[in-house]
Every structure is written in C-alpha cells, then in structure tokens.
C-alpha cells in the first residue's frame with residue numbers, strides 16, 4: 001500500500017453511513033491523486049480552475065470533481081460542463097452565472113451555498129443572518145435555473161479551541177435544518193451539509209456533516 005492509501009483507507013472505513021469524503025487534492029500532483037484513486041477514492045475537490053482543468057484531462061473519467069474555492073464568474077463556463085458540485089457559492093452574481101452557463105449546456109449543476117461561520121473574516125460566504133433572503137432570492141428565480149441548491153458548506157475557525165469549533169458546526173447544522181424546513185419542505189434536493197476538514201472532521205461528523213473535505217491528512221502538507 002502507498003502512504004496515501006495508508007492514510008486514506010482508514011478514513012474511508014471510519015466514515016459513518018451517509019457521510020461522503022471529498023479528497024481535497026489542490027496543490028498535489030496527479031500521481032498522488034492516482035494513488036488515492038487506486039485505493040478507491042472517486043470524489044476529488046479542487047480550488048483553482050486552471051489546476052482543475054489540467055487534472056480533469058489527466059485523471060480517469062469516473063472521477064467526480066467538486067469545486068471548493070473562490071470562483072470568478074468569468075471562469076464558471078470552463079467547469080460547468082463537467083463539475084459534480086460547486087461547494088463555494090457565496091454571491092448571487094456567481095449563482096446567476098452558474099445558472100446561465102448550465103442552461104447553455106443543458107445541465108443542472110448541484111451547488112452548496114457557503115456560509116461564513118468562523119470568527120476570522122478572511123473566510124468567505126453568506127452570513128447566517130442573510131441566508132434566508134438569499135434563499136428567497138434564488139428560489140424566486142424559478143425551478144428551471146440549471147442549478148440545484150443541494151445544501152450548505154462552511155469552514156470553522158482555525159483554532160485549537162474544540163468547543164468553539166463544535167459551536168460553529170452546531171450553528172451551521174441548525175441553520176441547515178431551519179432552511180430545509182422553511183424552503184425545501186416538499187423537496188429532497190437540500191440534503192448536503194459540507195463541513196469538516198483534516199483538523200476537525202470528526203467533530204463535524206458528530207454535528208451532522210454529510211460531506212467532509214479532507215486534504216492534508218490524506219496527501220500531506222501542500223507545497224504552495
């Protein structure tokens with residue numbers, strides 16, 4: 001077994017039913033992604049469009065790609081034809097551009113709305129307070145937008161304070177349930193809660209995560 005497989009497989013085995021792993025492969029070379037692929041991983045997450053496009057070319061066709069980084073509207077058109085999920089939708093402008101490009105190619109692209117739950121303001125996302133208006137606005141665009149609102153994504157504060165991290169995840173999970181009840185009571189679409197990274201995914205799972213995004217624990221430190 002390769003080192004990457006040795007790190008990946010125990011994580012995969014530890015995930016409870018209903019929790020999926022997005023292997024965060026940003027800044028890692030294709031050879032390392034292939035090691036994870038050969039150990040059974042199929043969902044990979046990237047944060048830069050150019051790097052993603054290069055890896056899509058090099059990796060097998062049955063990989064599911066998730067986008068998790070800041071996304072410029074002028075680059076949306078490159079990823080919409082194939083992307084399995086855009087997890088980092090943090091503006092209406094971005095939503096509308098995904099919708100426009102998806103309609104052009106006849107796809108429905110699953111997205112997550114990113115919510116700012118951390119105490120640092122370096123992280124992006126809608127505030128919990130504005131989320132209801134955001135959902136009202138996007139749902140007012142109709143059901144035929146080429147976008148499926150599949151749930152929420154958030155990142156906890158980078159801190160050693162486990163209780164703070166837990167509080168932030170708990171807040172996101174309760175917001176998720178609230179929005180589901182209020183806006184998606186007659187739809188199964190809104191079902192994903194993406195939270196948890198290398199340092200905090202066990203906590204996130206305890207608090208109700210359905211997608212964990214793990215990079216460093218699988219691939220090692222990123223070489224920027």
Ligand SMILES: *Cc1c(COP(=O)(O)O)cnc(C)c1O
Nearest residue numbers: 024068197198199213214215216
């Ligand atoms: C880079 C990144 C991750 C992975 O972080 P690790 O600590 O390496 O597991 C997860 N989510 C997002 C949004 C990221 O940008």
